Amino acid sequence: MIVLGIETSCDETAAAVLADGAIRSNVVMSQDAIHGRYGGVVPELASRRHLEVVLPVVRRALDEAEVGLAGLDGIAVTAGPGLVGSLLVGLSVAKGFAYVHGLPLVGVNHLEGHIFAGFLAEPRPSYPFLALVVSGGHTAVYACPAPLEYALVGRTRDDAAGEAFDKVSKLLGLGYPGGPAIERVARDGDPQAIAFPMAQFQDQAPDFSFSGLKTAVSQFVRRHAPLSPVVVADVCASFQATVVKMLVRRTIRAGVRLGIRQVLLTGGVAANRALRDALALACAERGYAWSAPSLRFCTDNAAMIAAAGAARLARGERADLTLNARATLPLA
Numbered sequence: 001m002i003v004l005g006i007e008t009s010c011d012e013t014a015a016a017v018l019a020d021g022a023i024r025s026n027v028v029m030s031q032d033a034i035h036g037r038y039g040g041v042v043p044e045l046a047s048r049r050h051l052e053v054v055l056p057v058v059r060r061a062l063d064e065a066e067v068g069l070a071g072l073d074g075i076a077v078t079a080g081p082g083l084v085g086s087l088l089v090g091l092s093v094a095k096g097f098a099y100v101h102g103l104p105l106v107g108v109n110h111l112e113g114h115i116f117a118g119f120l121a122e123p124r125p126s127y128p129f130l131a132l133v134v135s136g137g138h139t140a141v142y143a144c145p146a147p148l149e150y151a152l153v154g155r156t157r158d159d160a161a162g163e164a165f166d167k168v169s170k171l172l173g174l175g176y177p178g179g180p181a182i183e184r185v186a187r188d189g190d191p192q193a194i195a196f197p198m199a200q201f202q203d204q205a206p207d208f209s210f211s212g213l214k215t216a217v218s219q220f221v222r223r224h225a226p227l228s229p230v231v232v233a234d235v236c237a238s239f240q241a242t243v244v245k246m247l248v249r250r251t252i253r254a255g256v257r258l259g260i261r262q263v264l265l266t267g268g269v270a271a272n273r274a275l276r277d278a279l280a281l282a283c284a285e286r287g288y289a290w291s292a293p294s295l296r297f298c299t300d301n302a303a304m305i306a307a308a309g310a311a312r313l314a315r316g317e318r319a320d321l322t323l324n325a326r327a328t329l330p331l332a
């Protein structure tokens, strides 16, 4: 089955072609340069940029895959969650192509896409597993008992982990996106230099919270300004270590409680080396298996959307032309 995936939920315009699970092409056009000066994604600018580049991006994905629209078996497109104006661009293109060429169409949940990124390369997770989805817009743990089945286990009660990286980077003047910038600077810092607080919940829920941490970093920065490069590196390393500790501890705790001994780490923040290493260590200590997509499939891409869409198309799922964008779209 040859499937074209289209992803425009945030600030990456992406298209990819998958043939029986193998990646034939994977084109990602990032808008980082546009949003960088604002320290975060500006929705209106994002949708305008998607409009400008979506057709060339799709064209390139088809060309590189050496397939025409008529040669496709289906089109998968992100329907939510995300920025509505951005989602609508990808949806309109997907619906237009599907209608004109009489192709099966399916809408994909962006978070399900991140989970399917875990299936793009070996080692693939086997069911049941826990998916720790950490991105700029979402931070949650899902139990995945069988293909296309999800149960929400825990989630952030405020900011997403990637959002915390972006906000802390902004307040340190390190630029956008914040995750890679903080990770780079943190390499020269001491993760134990500053004891930032880790949110605890009375009910012991495997939930996350990052806004208190962000406030603590902001207070530290204000109290110690101007910061020397050495202190900035220590702030980055200590902040990153606190985020990593919270993500890993709560995920492992959920695994123990549910008796699920396998973890898939995915989403943009899964590109973080410290997080990957800490999860690997925690899983090894308990005899759990773990996996994560290679770095380029952690952040937003359309191969993961095509992969999830292919699974849904194979099950006979079809969307009609009323398929619409949804800013919020629960996975479970």
Ligand code: KG4
Residues within 6 Å of the ligand: 010, 134, 135, 136, 137, 138, 161, 162, 163, 165, 166, 177, 178, 179, 180, 183, 267, 268, 269, 270, 271, 272, 273, 298, 299, 300
């Ligand atoms: O999955 P993604 O590309 O888009 C969303 O669905 O949100 O994730 C983007 C987020 C941004 O917040 C970015 O700062 C973060 O992932 N990120 C990282 C790293 N690379 C990207 N966070 C920490 N360390 C990284 N290396």
Ligand code: ZN
Residues within 6 Å of the ligand: 110, 114, 135, 136, 267, 268, 299, 300
């Ligand atoms: Zn994403």
